[in-house]
Amino acid sequence: MNGLKQMLDLRNVSKTFYPGTVNEKKALNCINLHLEQGDFVTIIGSNGAGKSTLFNAIAGSFFIDNGAILLDNKNITADPDYKRAYDIGRLMQDPMKGTAPSMTIEENLALAYTRKSKKGFFALNKSDASHFREILAALDLGLENRMKTKVGHLSGGQRQAITLLMCTISSPKLLLLDEHTAALDPAAAQKILKITTDIVNENKITTMMITHDIKAALSLGNRTIMMDEGEIILDIKGDKREKLTVEELLTYYSKERKKQLTNDRMLLI
Ligand SMILES: Nc1ncnc2c1ncn2[C@@H]1O[C@H](COP(=O)(O)OP(=O)(O)O)[C@@H](O)[C@H]1O
Ligand SMILES: [Mg+2]
Incomplete structure (x- = not known):
C-alpha cells in the first residue's frame, strides 16, 4: 500500500x-x-x-x-x-450536449457551480464571477472576455472546454x-x-x-x-x-x- x-x-x-x-x-x-x-x-x-x-x-x-x-x-x-x-462529472462525445446553448458562458458556469453547492442560482457574487474569469482565462481560448456570449455561438471545441469546466468546477x-x-x-x-x-x-x-x-x-x-x-x-x-x-x-x-x-x-x- x-x-x-x-x-x-x-x-x-x-x-x-x-x-x-x-x-x-x-x-x-x-x-x-x-x-x-x-x-x-x-x-x-x-x-x-x-x-x-x-x-x-x-x-x-x-x-x-x-x-x-x-x-x-x-x-x-x-x-x-x-x-x-x-x-461524478461526465463528458460525452457530442459538444452540443453538455451546455445550455441559449444561456451565456457565465450562466452555464453559474448553473454548474450552484448545482452542487445548492446556492440559489442568483446568489452569485463578485468573487464567483472573478473565479469564473480566472478558470476561463486558464483555458487560453480568450473566453474570459466573452462571459456574456451565448454558448450556442461557440465552436465545438470551445463548447467542450466549457463543458469540461462545468464538470469539474465543483471538484x-x-x-x-x-x-x-x-x-x-x-x-x-x-x-x-x-x-x-x-x-x-x-x-x-x-x-x-x-x-x-x-x-x-x-x-x-x-x-x-x-x-x-x-x-x-x-x-x-x-x-x-x-x-x-x-x-x-x-x-x-x-x-x-x-x-x-x-x-x-x-x-x-
Ligand atoms: N442500453 C443498451 N441496450 C442494449 N444493448 C446495449 C446498451 N448499451 C450498450 N449495449 C451493447 O453493449 C455492448 C457494448 O457497448 P458499448 O459499451 O457502447 O461499447 P463501446 O463504448 O466500447 O464501443 C454493445 O454490443 C452494445 O450494443
Ligand atoms: Mg462507446
Whole structure:
C-alpha cells in the first residue's frame, strides 16, 4: 500500500442486456477495478467492447445485475443517477450536449457551480464571477472576455472546454470522459486534451478517459486499461506502460484475442 485512498472500487460488476432473448448481450463481465485518489486512467478497446457501458454503470444510467460499486468508500450501487451526479462529472462525445446553448458562458458556469453547492442560482457574487474569469482565462481560448456570449455561438471545441469546466468546477470525486474529443477537428482535439490534463492535474481529480487515440492513451494519465467483450484484458501503469509502444499494444491484443483491434475512429499514430 502506498497510503493513497481508494476512490473507486468496482467489485464483480456485470451487466447483460436483453437477458434470455436471442439478443442477449453480456456487456460487462465481472469487472473488478480499483482506482486510487488521483488516478488518471485511459481506456481503449474495440467498438462494442463495453467502455461506454462501464461508464453508464458507474454513473447509474442503469442498475447493474451483479456486483457492487463503491465511490470514496461509499456503496452507491443502489443510488439513482441524479444522486451520483453530485460526485461524478461526465463528458460525452457530442459538444452540443453538455451546455445550455441559449444561456451565456457565465450562466452555464453559474448553473454548474450552484448545482452542487445548492446556492440559489442568483446568489452569485463578485468573487464567483472573478473565479469564473480566472478558470476561463486558464483555458487560453480568450473566453474570459466573452462571459456574456451565448454558448450556442461557440465552436465545438470551445463548447467542450466549457463543458469540461462545468464538470469539474465543483471538484467531483470522479470524472468520466467518453471520447470527449472524438467529434472535434484534430487541432481542437489536441487543445481539449491539453486543457483536460491541466484541469485534472491541477485539481487532482480521479479520472477515467475513453479514447480512440492510442498514443494519447499511453502518454496521458498514469494508467491504461484495455477492454474487450465486457472484460478488462490489460491494466498497466508505471514503467511497463511507459515503455509500451502502440505497436506492442496492438500485437498484444491480437495475440491475446486472436483478432485485430478494430475501432472505426482508432488513431494509431
Ligand atoms: N442500453 C443498451 N441496450 C442494449 N444493448 C446495449 C446498451 N448499451 C450498450 N449495449 C451493447 O453493449 C455492448 C457494448 O457497448 P458499448 O459499451 O457502447 O461499447 P463501446 O463504448 O466500447 O464501443 C454493445 O454490443 C452494445 O450494443
Ligand atoms: Mg462507446
